Amino acid sequence: xxxxxxLAFLSGFVALSYEIxxxxxxxxxxxxxxxxxxxxxxxxxxxxxxxxxxARRVCRGDRNGLLGVLFRWSVAANLAGFLVVPxxxxxxxxxxxxxxxxxxxxxAAAGLGAIFPLVTHAxxxxxxxxxxxxxxxxxxxxxxxxxxxxxxxxxLMDHLTLGGLHVLLGILGLALSASVLAFDAPAKRVAxxxxxxxxxxxCGLLGRRPFETIYEKLxxxxxxxxxxRFAHVVETKSxxxxxxxxxxxxxxxIYDGAFNTSLTDDKNTILRCYALSVLHPAPRExxxxxxxxxxxxxxxxxxxxxERLTVIEIxxxxxxxxxxxxxxxELLQHxxxxxxxxxxxxxxxxxxxxxxxxxxxxxxxxxRSNATNLLSKEFLELIRSRLNExxxxxxxxxxxxxxxxxxxxxxxxxxxVMAFLAVSDSPIPFDxxxxxxxxxxxxxxGGFVLDASNPADVERAKQAxxxxxxxxxxxERLLGRLEGRGELIxxxxxxxxxxxx
Numbered sequence: 074x075x076x077x078x079x080l081a082f083l084s085g086f087v088a089l090s091y092e093i094x095x096x097x098x099x100x101x102x103x104x105x106x107x108x109x110x111x112x113x114x115x116x117x118x119x120x121x122x123x124x125x126x127x128a129r130r131v132c133r134g135d136r137n138g139l140l141g142v143l144f145r146w147s148v149a150a151n152l153a154g155f156l157v158v159p160x161x162x163x164x165x166x167x168x169x170x171x172x173x174x175x176x177x178x179x180x181a182a183a184g185l186g187a188i189f190p191l192v193t194h195a196x197x198x199x200x201x202x203x204x205x206x207x208x209x210x211x212x213x214x215x216x217x218x219x220x221x222x223x224x225x226x227x228x229l230m231d232h233l234t235l236g237g238l239h240v241l242l243g244i245l246g247l248a249l250s251a252s253v254l255a256f257d258a259p260a261k262r263v264a265x266x267x268x269x270x271x272x273x274x275x276c277g278l279l280g281r282r283p284f285e286t287i288y289e290k291l292x293x294x295x296x297x298x299x300x301x302r303f304a305h306v307v308e309t310k311s312x313x314x315x316x317x318x319x320x321x322x323x324x325x326x327i328y329d330g331a332f333n334t335s336l337t338d339d340k341n342t343i344l345r346c347y348a349l350s351v352l353h354p355a356p357r358e359x360x361x362x363x364x365x366x367x368x369x370x371x372x373x374x375x376x377x378x379x380e381r382l383t384v385i386e387i388x389x390x391x392x393x394x395x396x397x398x399x400x401x402x403e404l405l406q407h408x409x410x411x412x413x414x415x416x417x418x419x420x421x422x423x424x425x426x427x428x429x430x431x432x433x434x435x436x437x438x439x440x441r442s443n444a445t446n447l448l449s450k451e452f453l454e455l456i457r458s459r460l461n462e463x464x465x466x467x468x469x470x471x472x473x474x475x476x477x478x479x480x481x482x483x484x485x486x487x488x489x490v491m492a493f494l495a496v497s498d499s500p501i502p503f504d505x506x507x508x509x510x511x512x513x514x515x516x517x518x519g520g521f522v523l524d525a526s527n528p529a530d531v532e533r534a535k536q537a538x539x540x541x542x543x544x545x546x547x548x549e550r551l552l553g554r555l556e557g558r559g560e561l562i563x564x565x566x567x568x569x570x571x572x573x574x
Contacts, residue, residue, distance in 0.1 A: 086217040421456070
């Protein structure tokens with residue numbers, strides 16, 4: 074029974090590890106849509122069930138030649154598991170949906186799902202102790218599955234790339250196949266072991282090749298061209314960050330900002346951040362949830378009246394990028410700034426004693442998985458409890474009417490500024506014309522954001538004021554316009570994730 078337990082552990086580890094990496098690729102390809110995990114899990118479980126069902130036909134016969142079947146099956150199953158993500162890349166470049174890749178997940182899971190029943194049939198005799206022995210093997214499989222999820226999801230993903238993980242899993246899968254050979258007839262071992270060694274060598278030497286441009290393919294999809302490479306790709310257990318050659322940053326396959334604090338080439342609409350000088354002219358304590366490129370944090374840190382800025386970011390990978398971009402390189406050494414790696418909502422719950430004059434969240438798109446955590450009325454109540462008197466919460470609604478309605482309902486005062494919403498329990502004075510003078514004295518680099526002696530900058534200041542003036546909407550107008558537009562977002566209804574406005 075010991076060989077069965079070892080093989081059951083290994084098969085569980087490999088199968089659940091593949092599930093983790095498949096989800097990473099699928100989520101990246103789907104840009105983090107909420108339904109991705111549910112649909113992938115359905116395909117995975119259906120595949121496991123169908124694989125076990127297929128194995129039943131083999132298990133109904135005698136056990137002669139069963140180890141040979143198990144060897145071939147394990148090799149094929151692990152090869153299928155290895156190729157799922159390259160298949161997703163191929164589908165993406167042809168403009169096909171991530172949902173088509175679920176067929177590959179199901180097929181690979183079917184192969185992996187058949188290994189456990191084949192192992193138990195090969196090593197456990199149908200005698201009076203069959204129940205106890207199966208339970209031990211089942212326990213080993215559960216321990217392997219749990220270890221695969223924890224070790225791969227929480228440890229390996231911080232140290233290995235997607236290609237490196239596949240190489241490791243490919244070698245572990247081949248080790249499982251080689252273990253089967255150890256108990257087969259000696260005459261059959263030589264040729265089969267040669268196959269294992271050849272596949273292992275190919276995996277070690279060439280296994281990363283199919284993944285060298287995998288994120289480019291999954292993100293650019295039909296727009297991908299051979300030879301196109303991102304400037305940076307950062308992988309951690311918290312997600313995948315990519316940066317293109319134009320300095321635009323993407324988190325989980327979707328736009329997340331750009332490395333820019335200038336209004337001269339405002340490619341990330343940084344004007345929305347400079348507008349904070351009008352919304353709250355003198356914040357002493359500020360909190361920012363989400364770092365991304367660090368551009369917003371850099372602008373806010375230079376606010377003349379600010380004493381301290383705390384930034385909460387869940388993915389430490391963003392910090393690796395900052396030193397490579399001059400616009401934000403100084404942020405990590407800025408005396409006013411402290412960056413903490415944590416979940417924003419969890420940090421607020423744990424730090425009940427902290428109060429702020431200004432809280433900012435340039436959040437991700439409202440329809441992505443887990444967006445409710447930063448958009449629900451329960452979260453807004455948590456934010457309210459952390460604001461000083463007169464404090465403002467300023468956050469990105471990403472074009473969602475339900476996000477606007479929820480914020481304007483929970484707080485007594487609200488103001489839409491472009492795609493952002495400023496909310497407070499105190500009146501929010503907002504005079505866009507004040508921004509003009511602020512931009513001429515707002516620090517940036519060794520000077521100011523705009524130069525009052527430069528006619529082009531004077532025109533930019535004028536255009537900025539005009540742009541803000543037409544992109545402002547009061548609470549009364551918001552609530553009147555949005556009346557009857559659905560329920561408020563709550564932790565229970567997850568409205569923006571599952572019900573598109």
